[in-house]
Structures are given as C-alpha cells and as structure tokens.
Amino acid sequence: MSHEPDAASPIDPGRTRRSRGSLNPDLILQAAEDVAAEGFDALTMRAVAGRLGAVPMALYNHFATKDALVDALLDRVLGRFELEPAxxxxxxxxxxxxxxxxxxxxxxxxxxxxxxxxxxxxxxxxxxxxxxxxxxxxxxxxxxxxxxxxxxxxxxxxxxxxxxxxxxxxxxxxxxxxxxxxxxxxxxxxxxxxxxxxxxxxxxxxxxxxxxxxxxxxxxxxxxxxxxxx
Missing domain, CATH: 1.10.357.10 (Tetracycline Repressor, domain 2)
Incomplete structure (x- = not known):
C-alpha cells in the first residue's frame, strides 16, 4: 500500500489554505476525481491536497493510504451505475x-x-x-x-x-x-x-x-x- 511522505503540498495559485477540520470524504473524492480526469497517473495525495488548498496529512485523517483513496474513488464511479426497471x-x-x-x-x-x-x-x-x-x-x-x-x-x-x-x-x-x-x-x-x-x-x-x-x-x-x- 502506498503512503506518501508528508511533504509540502503544491497548493494551486490563488487558493487560500483550507482551515483545519474543514475536509470530508466527499470533498476529497471530488477533488481526486478532478485530478484523475486530467490524467490518472497524476493522482497523488499531494495533488489532491493541492487542489483542496490543504496539506497532504489532512487527507490521511479520512483515507489511511492512497490505495484506500483510489478504491473509494473507483467505487464512487461504479456507484453511478443505474439499473433500469425490469x-x-x-x-x-x-x-x-x-x-x-x-x-x-x-x-x-x-x-x-x-x-x-x-x-x-x-x-x-x-x-x-x-x-x-x-x-x-x-x-x-x-x-x-x-x-x-x-x-x-x-x-x-x-x-x-x-x-x-x-x-x-x-x-x-x-x-x-x-x-x-x-x-x-x-x-x-x-x-x-x-x-x-x-x-x-x-x-x-x-x-x-x-x-x-x-x-x-x-x-x-x-x-x-x-x-x-x-
């Protein structure tokens, strides 16, 4: 399982740093999907944190590893499947x-x-x-x-x-x-x-x-x- 080191987050220019405790799984997953849509190989905890204006370690409070984040993200995608009435x-x-x-x-x-x-x-x-x-x-x-x-x-x-x-x-x-x-x-x-x-x-x-x-x-x-x- 991958766990990226606590490095400085490349916060997007113009974004203000997010206040402590303001993240939740849905916000993180939406940011992860936005990053992945631009290139799945670029999906890292630091990239997601940067999009959110947060530090990477803030994400680990909700997803213990990058693998856990990816699993949740892919499950989110499959959750959009809609079975039509019989x-x-x-x-x-x-x-x-x-x-x-x-x-x-x-x-x-x-x-x-x-x-x-x-x-x-x-x-x-x-x-x-x-x-x-x-x-x-x-x-x-x-x-x-x-x-x-x-x-x-x-x-x-x-x-x-x-x-x-x-x-x-x-x-x-x-x-x-x-x-x-x-x-x-x-x-x-x-x-x-x-x-x-x-x-x-x-x-x-x-x-x-x-x-x-x-x-x-x-x-x-x-x-x-x-x-x-x-």
Missing amino acids: TGDWVDDLRRFAHAHRRVLTGHPWAVAPLFSRPNPGLGAVRIGEGALGILQQAGLSGARAVAAFSGIIALNYGWSSFTAPRTLDPGTPGRDVGAALAALPRREYPLTVGAADELASYGSDAHYDFVLDQLLNGLRMTARASSGS
Missing part, C-alpha cells in the same frame, strides 16, 4: 444492463484501466453484479452459467472501453487516421484488410458494439431455451 423480457433487460454499465465506463474513460486492474471491487461492483445475476436468474441461468454470462458482458464492456478510452482522452490520437493507413497497404498482400479499411477505422463504434452484444445475447437466449426444454 421489462419482463430478460434479454432486453440484459441488453439495457450492458449499455448502462458501458455508459459508466465511457463517461469516465480515465477510470477504465484502474477499474479493470484493481483487486478490490467495492460495493458498487457488487451491486452491479447483483443486478446482472438477478436478470440471468429470470432466464433460468444460475451458478456457473450465470457467472460466466455476467463475466462475458463485463469483459466485453471493459475490452471495448479500452479501445475507445484513448480516443476520448486524446481526440488527436493518431488512431483517427488508421483507415487511411490500412487502405494504403499493398492490396496483394493484405486484400481483406484493405477491403475492410473503412470499417476497421471505426473499430469500437456503437454499431460494432451492438452487433457483438447481440451475438452474445442470442447465444444466451439459446442456452436458456435449451435449459428450460422449450
């Missing part, structure tokens, strides 16, 4: 679940990599899993099959978001010109790639996502029907 059609419910989860990730591109890699999921992740398992239970899927289906949707969303997050964070990324680069390849050597250059240029698009999600859901529908004998 429709009576579990396939449609699961599709809307997948889209709602993906919206959380696309709305916080800086959080995709740390959410995927941190070992502590937090109650936000547990609540998301509970919602998905409830939908799958309506389909007659439980146990290993339900967990596998839930994991597949989550993996799809994290994988898809890992494609799109760099472009969201840096709209000027060279990846925007990938179509032209692929189209310029020797057609004799790469005929399929050159022929699909335009579509490859839009990898990670909403249309591509919906196509893949539908294939996953269609497979689950077939499995559920086979399990029920219908």
